[in-house]
Amino acid sequence: NSPVRPPPTPSPLRFSKFFQSNMRILITGGAGFIGSHLVDKLMENEKNEVIVADNYFTGSKDNLKKWIGHPRFELIRHDVTEPLLIEVDQIYHLACPASPIFYKYNPVKTIKTNVIGTLNMLGLAKRVGARILLTSTSEVYGDPLVHPQDESYWGNVNPIGVRSCYDEGKRVAETLMFDYHRQHGIEIRIARIFNTYGPRMNIDDGRVVSNFIAQAIRGESLTVQAPGTQTRSFCYVSDMVDGLIRLMQGENTGPINIGNPGEFTMLELAENVKELINPEVEIAMVENTPDDPRQRKPDITKAKELLGWEPKIKLRDGLPLMEEDFRLRLGVARKN
Ligand code: NAD
Ligand code: UDP
Ligand code: UDP
Numbered sequence: 001n002s003p004v005r006p007p008p009t010p011s012p013l014r015f016s017k018f019f020q021s022n023m024r025i026l027i028t029g030g031a032g033f034i035g036s037h038l039v040d041k042l043m044e045n046e047k048n049e050v051i052v053a054d055n056y057f058t059g060s061k062d063n064l065k066k067w068i069g070h071p072r073f074e075l076i077r078h079d080v081t082e083p084l085l086i087e088v089d090q091i092y093h094l095a096c097p098a099s100p101i102f103y104k105y106n107p108v109k110t111i112k113t114n115v116i117g118t119l120n121m122l123g124l125a126k127r128v129g130a131r132i133l134l135t136s137t138s139e140v141y142g143d144p145l146v147h148p149q150d151e152s153y154w155g156n157v158n159p160i161g162v163r164s165c166y167d168e169g170k171r172v173a174e175t176l177m178f179d180y181h182r183q184h185g186i187e188i189r190i191a192r193i194f195n196t197y198g199p200r201m202n203i204d205d206g207r208v209v210s211n212f213i214a215q216a217i218r219g220e221s222l223t224v225q226a227p228g229t230q231t232r233s234f235c236y237v238s239d240m241v242d243g244l245i246r247l248m249q250g251e252n253t254g255p256i257n258i259g260n261p262g263e264f265t266m267l268e269l270a271e272n273v274k275e276l277i278n279p280e281v282e283i284a285m286v287e288n289t290p291d292d293p294r295q296r297k298p299d300i301t302k303a304k305e306l307l308g309w310e311p312k313i314k315l316r317d318g319l320p321l322m323e324e325d326f327r328l329r330l331g332v333a334r335k336n
Pocket of ligand 2: 120125
């Protein structure tokens with residue numbers, strides 16, 4: 001016996017259709033690492049107007065400096081845990097700290113950002129009839145018991161651990177997305193993003209690729225957290241942005257994994273960084289943090305079939321592109 005549900009309320013007309021204007025796109029968290037690259041890509045299309053809402057917790061205006069003052073661009077200091085009343089056609093909802101040291105810094109705030117922030121963006125989507133994309137995460141799979149992870153896997157997540165504010169927060173955010181879709185007919189898209197790297201990552205944000213590259217450039221030891229055999233699969237940011245836009249523009253709600261299936265142990269990553277950036281540095285084994293997932297690799301069959309997407313940039317090609325940006329920001333030129 002199927003539950004009785006009220007019919008979805010019809011969506012209001014899309015803003016752009018109503019006013020015959022450009023596509024107006026909101027990016028929450030657009031001053032951050034992935035968000036600012038997404039802004040760059042969307043601004044290339046002259047029919048897009050881009051609005052960024054960000055509280056600058058981990059992002060910065062610097063990432064968007066080339067767009068400030070542009071007639072099709074607007075930047076709002078706004079915390080998504082507060083309601084936002086604007087008129088838009090599409091919402092890319094990225095706002096949320098992504099690096100463990102930042103999301104663990106104020107875990108209650110991280111949960112509010114994921115839950116209340118996503119609720120507010122869904123309320124906004126409902127009011128104006130916008131399509132909304134959530135950047136969820138591979139962390140919803142927790143310490144996965146199946147490998148590689150496909151979207152049908154429900155995950156192995158500790159609900160009371162120090163990472164839970166982030167991974168359980170994103171799981172509730174996904175639930176809210178589907179409930180607004182079923183209950184109110186909102187057009188939703190969910191991307192499950194796997195580890196992403198590239199220029200503009202915070203130099204001291206604590207994630208492994210940024211740590212190793214900054215350490216190699218500064219001539220410090222590369223800190224591999226024990227045991228070093230844990231794996232991750234790293235996607236270059238331009239591939240990620242391409243996948244997110246395809247998902248938004250396509251007809252599938254997801255969730256869809258977006259990531260690069262090339263899997264490396266942390267020791268292998270350290271060896272690659274050492275070889276490519278500074279062969280003189282040492283690799284040091286240091287203590288790990290609790291609940292560190294032991295392996296992670298996306299199954300991207302769905303992304304390939306439904307979005308025609310797969311990553312193009314291999315780790316060994318992406319690392320030097322990131323090195324260039326880090327050298328500029330650290331003010332350390334390459335020897336030779
Ligand atoms: P980031 O920390 O660089 O960007 C997050 C942005 O959100 C920042 O600009 C920050 O200031 C803003 N923000 C945080 N809390 C906010 C709030 N309450 N209100 C408004 N703005 C707020 O991180 P990123 O790597 O660009 O990640 C972007 C999104 O992708 C996040 O949702 C993250 O969970 C997801 N994701 C990223 C990765 C990755 O490897 N980078 C992996 C999985 C998922
Ligand atoms: N909301 C928002 N912008 C809008 C519309 C709604 O931020 O344009 C917020 C609103 O404040 C509420 C949340 O989104 O907290 C959910 O809104 P919805 O209308 O779905 O629920 P209700 O307001 O009935 O609780
Ligand atoms: N890690 C590491 N050295 C560092 C930072 C992280 O070996 O300086 C490891 C960490 O233990 C984890 C992996 O790198 O196994 C990825 O960590 P990160 O914080 O980048 O992302 P996440 O755990 O969210 O995938």
